[in-house]
Amino acid sequence: MPKVTYIEFNGQEHTVEVEKGLSIMEGAVQNNVPGIDADCGGSCACATCHVYVDEDWKDKLPEQSDAEKDMLDFAFETKANSRLSCQIFLEDETLNGIVVRLPEKQG
Amino acid sequence: MIKTDALIIGAGPVGLFAVFELGILGLNAHVVDNLDKAGGQCIELYPDKPIYDIPAVPECTGESLTKNLLKQIEPFKTSFHFNQRVNSVIKNKDHWIVETSDNIKFETPNVIIAGGVGSFEPRKPPIQGIEKFESKNLFYSVKNKNNFANQNVCIFGGGDSALDWAVELSKIAKKIYLVHRRDDFRAAQHTVDQMKEIAKTGKIEILTNFQPKNFLGTDVIEKVVIENNDKTIKEINVDSVLAFFGLKMELGPILNWGLNLDKKTIVVNTENFETNEKGIFAIGDICTYPGKLKLILCGFHEAALAAQECFRRARPDEKYVFRFTTSSSDIHKRLGVK
Ligand SMILES: Cc1cc2nc3c(=O)[nH]c(=O)nc-3n(C[C@H](O)[C@H](O)[C@H](O)COP(=O)(O)OP(=O)(O)OC[C@H]3O[C@@H](n4cnc5c(N)ncnc54)[C@H](O)[C@@H]3O)c2cc1C
Ligand code: FES
Numbered sequence: 257m258p259k260v261t262y263i264e265f266n267g268q269e270h271t272v273e274v275e276k277g278l279s280i281m282e283g284a285v286q287n288n289v290p291g292i293d294a295d296c297g298g299s300c301a302c303a304t305c306h307v308y309v310d311e312d313w314k315d316k317l318p319e320q321s322d323a324e325k326d327m328l329d330f331a332f333e334t335k336a337n338s339r340l341s342c343q344i345f346l347e348d349e350t351l352n353g354i355v356v357r358l359p360e361k362q363g
Numbered sequence: 364m365i366k367t368d369a370l371i372i373g374a375g376p377v378g379l380f381a382v383f384e385l386g387i388l389g390l391n392a393h394v395v396d397n398l399d400k401a402g403g404q405c406i407e408l409y410p411d412k413p414i415y416d417i418p419a420v421p422e423c424t425g426e427s428l429t430k431n432l433l434k435q436i437e438p439f440k441t442s443f444h445f446n447q448r449v450n451s452v453i454k455n456k457d458h459w460i461v462e463t464s465d466n467i468k469f470e471t472p473n474v475i476i477a478g479g480v481g482s483f484e485p486r487k488p489p490i491q492g493i494e495k496f497e498s499k500n501l502f503y504s505v506k507n508k509n510n511f512a513n514q515n516v517c518i519f520g521g522g523d524s525a526l527d528w529a530v531e532l533s534k535i536a537k538k539i540y541l542v543h544r545r546d547d548f549r550a551a552q553h554t555v556d557q558m559k560e561i562a563k564t565g566k567i568e569i570l571t572n573f574q575p576k577n578f579l580g581t582d583v584i585e586k587v588v589i590e591n592n593d594k595t596i597k598e599i600n601v602d603s604v605l606a607f608f609g610l611k612m613e614l615g616p617i618l619n620w621g622l623n624l625d626k627k628t629i630v631v632n633t634e635n636f637e638t639n640e641k642g643i644f645a646i647g648d649i650c651t652y653p654g655k656l657k658l659i660l661c662g663f664h665e666a667a668l669a670a671q672e673c674f675r676r677a678r679p680d681e682k683y684v685f686r687f688t689t690s691s692s693d694i695h696k697r698l699g700v701k
Contacts, residue, residue, distance in 0.1 A: 271616070276571065295612050296408060299408075299409070301408040301409060303609075325545070325547065326549045327397070328437070328521070329521055329543075329608075330486060330608055332489050333489050333574075334544060336592070363486050
C-alpha cells in the first residue's frame, strides 16, 4: 500500500499507509490525521482539503483540472505547490512516499 | 415569540422534505437558514451538477431537486426565515426557545436540526484582526451599492460576485481595484470581457497574481497591502474593501447546545432520530449513527421517522395513526387535493 506523510502546520508528522484507489484526502480522514476538513466529502466543492505538495513530488502529480484550479481560489493561503488532496488519487505506487504539508487552517 | 409545532434549522433538501413529512401529519413548521435561499449544498455548491441517485428520479440537478422539493411543500405555506443563523436553543419546561441572529424567537416542542455540514458563512481574507473592520468598510456582500459612490473600492476574488460588482460599481465608484490570485477568472466570460473593456478606461485596475497581505488602518481600512507571486508588495489606498472568497460551512453555535457529538456530527438514535435531548432531532448530513451515509435519500428517510415523534410531542392528546398519502382524506385535505 502506498505510504503518505502528512506534516501538520505545527510540524507534527504522520506517515500512514493508504489503500490503493483512495485519495490523499481520504487517507487523512480514515487515519484521523488532523488538519484536513473535507467538508464536501471529496467532490471538489469546498477547498477544505488543501495541502502543499513537497517540491520533489510536484511533477509526478496528475494535472490539475479546471475545477480544482477554480476551487483553489477559495483555499486559505495558496502557494504555487497548493493542491486539493481529494483530487489526488493513489492509483498505483507512483506516489508511494509522497509528502504533503498542511496549511495553518482550512479556510 | 412565534409558536410553532416544529422549528427546522436548515433549508437544505432534508430540511425541506421534513416540512413535507410534518405537513402531511398536520404539523406546521418554520424554517431558518443562514443562506438567502433554500437548497443547502445542492443550491450553493452544485446547482448545475447532475444527481442520479434520488429514487424514481433518474436524473436531476441540485437546482431542479430544490425546486421540486419547494413545489412539493407549497400546500403548507411554510414560513422561511433566511439570512439568519440559529444561535441558541434553550429549554423551557418541555418546550424549546429558539433564537436567531436577527432576534426572532420561536417556542416549540420540536427542534429539527437539518444543518448539513454547518451554516454557510462568508470565507474571510487570511488576515488577522480584521473583525474590527467588518461592517465598517470591509464587506462580504453588497447591501446598498450607493454606499460605494465616489469611492476607491478594492474587490478581492475572481468569480461572478467579484466581477459582477466590479463592473456594476465601476459606474458610480471613483476607481475599482480588482485583486485576484491568478490570471484566470471563474466568472462568466462575457463579464470578464466587459471588465477588461472597462479596465482600458482606467476605471478598473486589474491586479492578478496578487493575494491580500495586510489591511492597515486604525478604525477603518485605509490601505490594502497585497503581495505578488514573486513576493513584490503593493499598497493601495482605499475607502472600502469587498472580499468575495465564497462561502464555507461552519458548525458554529450548534456545538454549544449540549448535544452529544461525534467529530462534527450529532449522535442520534435510529428509531426517531432524536438526540440526547428530548424534542431535539438531527437529520441529514449533520447526524450520525452506525451505518450513516451522507446521502439525500437517507436524509429523507430520517425526516419521515423524526416527524412521527414530533407529532406525538406536539399533539400529546391525539392518537397517531399511520396513513398512506394515496388513500387518506385527511392528507388530501392538507395537500389541497380535491
Ligand atoms: C458536489 C456535491 C455533489 C453531491 N452529490 C450527491 C448525490 O449525487 N447524491 C446524494 O444523495 N448526495 C450528494 N451530495 C450530498 C448532498 O448534497 C448532501 O447529503 C445534502 O445536501 C444534505 O442535505 P442537508 O439538508 O442535510 O444539509 P445541507 O444541504 O448541507 O443544508 C444545510 C443547511 O443548513 C443551514 N444551517 C446550518 N446550521 C445553521 C444554523 N445554525 N442556522 C441557520 N442555518 C443553518 C446551512 O446554511 C445549509 O443551507 C453531494 C454533495 C456535493 C457537495
Ligand atoms: S474535500 Fe471538498 S474540495 Fe476536497
